[in-house]
Amino acid sequence: MLAPTATLGSARDSRVGDGALAVANLSAGAKPLGSFQRVAETRTGVACAPTDPPNDMSSATTTAPSHLEHQFDDAQQQRDAATTGMWLFLATEVLFFGGMFLGYTAYRIYYPRAFAEASRHTLIAFGGTNTAVLVISSTVMAFAVRAARENRQRIVATLLWITASLGMVFLVIKGCEYAKEISEHLLPGRSFHIEASDPRHAEMFFYLYWLMTGIHALHVTIGVVLITIFAFRAWITDAFRNHDTPVDLLGLYWHFVDIVWVFLFPLIYLVNRHG
Amino acid sequence: MITQAPPQPEPPLTSHQSPLTYLNVRHTIRSWLLTTDHKRIALLYMVSITLFFFIGGAAATLMRLELLTPQGDLVTSETYNKLFTIHGVVMVWFFLIPSIPTVLGNFLLPMMLGARDVAFPKLNLASWYLFMAGGAFAVFSIITGGVDTGWTFYTPYSSTYANGHVIAMAAGIFIAGFGSIATGLNFIVTTHKMRAPGMTWSRLPLFVWSLYTTSIILVLATPVLAMVLTLMALERAFGVGIFNPALGGDPLLFQHLFWFYSHPAVYIMILPGMGVVSELIPCFARKKIFGYHFVAYASVAIGVLGFLVWGHHMFVSSQSIYAGMIFSVLSFMVAIPSAIKVFNWTATLYKGSIWFATPMLYALGFIGLFTIGGLTGLFLASLAVDVHVHDTYFVIAHFHYIMVGGMVMAYLGGLHFWWPKISGRMYPEGLAKFSAFTIFAGFNLTFFPQFILGYLGMPRRYRVYAPEFQVLNVMSSAGASILAVGYLLPLAYLLWSWKYGKVAGPNPWRATGLEWTTASPPPKDNFQTTPIVTEGPYDYDAQAAEEEWEHAHA
Structure with a gap:
């Protein structure tokens, strides 16, 4: 009754090379614009800076669905998290009923x-x-x-x-x-x-x-x-x-x-x- | 840990405004009580468990005072029973189990993963409210007369004969238990789904590994506790027998179900402490952890084995002798992953550049005291020896070496280590070192004599004892008073440093780890940009640290 492995992988791992996506989505959150640009400035000259953050943020803002909560990067991540959470909740329920089933079984054997x-x-x-x-x-x-x-x-x-x-x-x-x-x-x-x-x-x-x-x-x-x-x-x-x-x-x-x-x-x- | 993101700049500064952090983003009481920020929830927990720690500590103080003399001259036997019940219930469910996971775990887990928050921030806040509601029931039950069953609520005493508000106390634990389950669920999902790009499982800090294992135990064991307490409370309320032999029930079934939760709960209490120590040792030895994967998998192994050893609490409870033998062997096996951890920490120290800052003192204290506590656990896991020392002070000393010598030491060590991150201020180092030594000395003086007392045959849970035990009991009570001073000191100077401490800066220990790449205190969403992880944790260089030290002191 545990969560299937399909839902247990990390959604975010698959996006290692996707720095631009993460940054773009992040900018859709409540970050002050000023500080964001300062990051971009300090980044110039860093040898391994992954990608330049996009200057135009409207695209990121429009693609984020309204039900996406601020801690998630995208809808897929939110969905995976919610599904994993539900399966874990059901696992606790199995254990909760399990105590009663154990008592029942023990006394039926007695x-x-x-x-x-x-x-x-x-x-x-x-x-x-x-x-x-x-x-x-x-x-x-x-x-x-x-x-x-x-x-x-x-x-x-x-x-x-x-x-x-x-x-x-x-x-x-x-x-x-x-x-x-x-x-x-x-x-x-x-x-x-x-x-x-x-x-x-x-x-x-x-x-x-x-x-x-x-x-x-x-x-x-x-x-x-x-x-x-x-x-x-x-x-x-x-x-x-x-x-x-x-x-x-x-x-x-x-x-x-x-x-x-x-x-x-x-x-x-x-x-x-x-x- | 190297990230490709540049060091996080301070949030924009206007000329006479301090940077916007999670602490000063809003100031109203409402903004604290309805917060969904994991860092603020961590602080809510910190305040609450500190309160419960001093309630439980007060009960222990009265017990130690009573035990100064062999006669019972301070409190009645009934009051004494209530005192040790309050001490046990409050310390186990309202301090130790939540301590590191809900305070340091809540604060650090999302930051260590490079996330903005846990997966379910509202559920996180709900956990705290459940915890407080459970605590309210427990405090109600204490104020209106207390409970005298001991923290284990053994039936049929608890379900039939005991006086006091057993049902209210059980309800409190039941409700707080669901808070624990919610926290565990939240942490598991967060670890699976909220990791920053590049943060693979083998790049996770070891603290995250231990929190993950702890969460699995919380999620799988706590529902069984909820069930068994419900059955006990129903038997008490309606007199229908499920555990009471007079009604055809079997009290052993209660013990099986209770310890199926409560033994894994021991690992809920110690694993996060091990995780903290695994962070402190590499930082203050300036050396990469020795055997990262062994330490990580040892956590998981302890979690798995911890589910299979509950019967060692029932060696003398009419459990079958064959079951006893198997539980004994399995209990010995838990020592293997525990020892792996101790050896790996020790090997990390070897040829390290050791820096005796306060957190390191606590970490070293942890290793020594945990080793004593762990090895005496093997005495108790041996069937024959357990028959001799069962229900004596030997058991008390053993688990206090794990719980107080281990977990509380680790909690304080972690609190000092991450205090600059939490508050943005340094604590006073000299005073902190002094109190760390005080706690270590007070602890050993309190609990080492109890090993001897137990071996000589002094039973637990009695306020009257044979006169020849007095010397050791006086030593123990004297140690407890030193310990009390040791605990009050950090409370005082940490509060003081919140306002007056030296400003810490983002990374005062020059530690690796994502949480040190952001400002102290961190901004509301932790990072200005999502970090990208390219290397494993603990990228320290002992040789460079040595050379730097020689250079500075040349």
Whole structure:
């Protein structure tokens, strides 16, 4: 789950011989003109001065896109940095969920019978439907990312609306499932009650179930909010015209949320269900 | 490091205006609290961690006072428990882990790479706010009664029996942890994507290599800490067992998850210090670093191995003996890259033209104290010896030699070295040398007796001890008072020099490295033009330095 090597190379390395480009882009920033010319003057007579800075800076100013932040030289560098950052963030998320998966695995190995029995009390119809909903939403998101790359703003907005709606459907179904489980006394705590040979460890199963699906649902909620905001922006503004990186990264996040569920579903609902 | 760009000229001067630097570009409080300039964020961190350092130091002072006598006559046992918890939590999460990365790292990383800023400046500022929010929770928990679990929060004590605001403290660490993750992420992306043209991986200063490895650990280990603290806090809040054996849980699982973070965290604390020393030694020996690639890859090796040794904290915690053996062997292996570094630093000194300026004194202090701390770590990594000294003062002395003798020395060394860059002023050299010696002497007097105490069997975390331990404890407390003076001195003279110190100029040490090619203090965007790098770092000439010295003193 680490960043692919393709995004990890340095964009700036490739421009070693490109001094002119770096200087030209730099001059598009907030440098006082006077000092810049002084640099050029002091440079005369330096044997290995790479290139003379261009006197005409208008070209550099016009080519810099409006979303380019001052610390970056060009849009490609900004895009690479953002993408690498997103993959690293997802790596931290993997480790975050990893702690819970480790706890779940350890206790399932300790108490296989209790966990199998408890697993049979989960509501597989809800879980199964939700898996389908989330996988479909991820597919729609993939199309939205593609549409953003092709600069089709209306389609991006529509597809994002659909993705967000499917995310909402997931949350509603999950909510109904939680409500039903509470009514069946499957929420750990005082009212917890289960017909099982080892109720204490069955309760532990449900504790882990609520925790893991709860934190996952929190991620889904954040995703739905973000996707809704993005859909609005794509619909109303030109924010993503010629600038599809944010949509791309949102897509990565949404696929991550999806993939966590793809691991959660079999671990919680399917393991030893008919054993 | 030679760059093709000419020396950076001072920004344009009008007749009665000082040059525009990152410090005087704006003066409002708002411009500091909402800054996205990595240099200003570094200063925000510097002020904050200094504050936390003195909170943690105050707790340690009270502990050392209590330990002057074998009886418990100053504080109650409960208060003593809270004191060592405050000391541990504050020093680990609110001073040591952020210290070098967030202060010196934030300030220097973009400049060493030839960049205008880190990759995500807003995220950088958000890290500081997360750090401060976490700190606020921790201070709240301290003021409203404290926590007595020790910094390790072992379950089931912390999740079931402990009094005090364990959840608030855990929340503070959780939030500050996300600040750490954001910093680490930012540094990794910056190192990958923000390097100046020509700045290849094997031309990176070694400080950058060590920050890079540290960041990887921050990003991969901290989420696990966040998870384990969440589980512990939930168990405490709702009484659902995951670690409490009375509820069917396993306390060992907590220790596994906790040390999976907290052992790599030791390397978060020491690797940046090693990076600083790798910068100081070549500069003050006027010699190219010996074995650049070995030192660089040793950082990475320490980072990787550091993830595989957590079980050595659990030798006596009912972990399987076979797991113990494997963790023991892996722990020994960490000594190899650490020793590579020490040998390479020593080899760099050989035939160098050594200049005993204050930063060099700290660097040499680091090498000696780190070696003692590292070698006693091998005692603890040996299964049989660990059973004897486990949870004694031997352990305390060992990790203070690494953390204080290593990391704090390196932090102070780096702070003195780059102080002219940060403030534009020189610190008073004589006073600085005096305080460096004071710290070295005070440190050894404080912690060396603790090795003996631990070996003789004095357990950690008790305020009452057998009378025969008193002499060594009095020595230790006396050393602590010297150490306190040693720490207060730099605070005073650095503050003084901020305004009254001698103007430093761009490169007072005549050091190589991109950060020295720009003005002191640097302009807001670091460089007037993006530098172009054509050579590796540490292009020093010891022979020329010797001849120059002889010429000057002829």
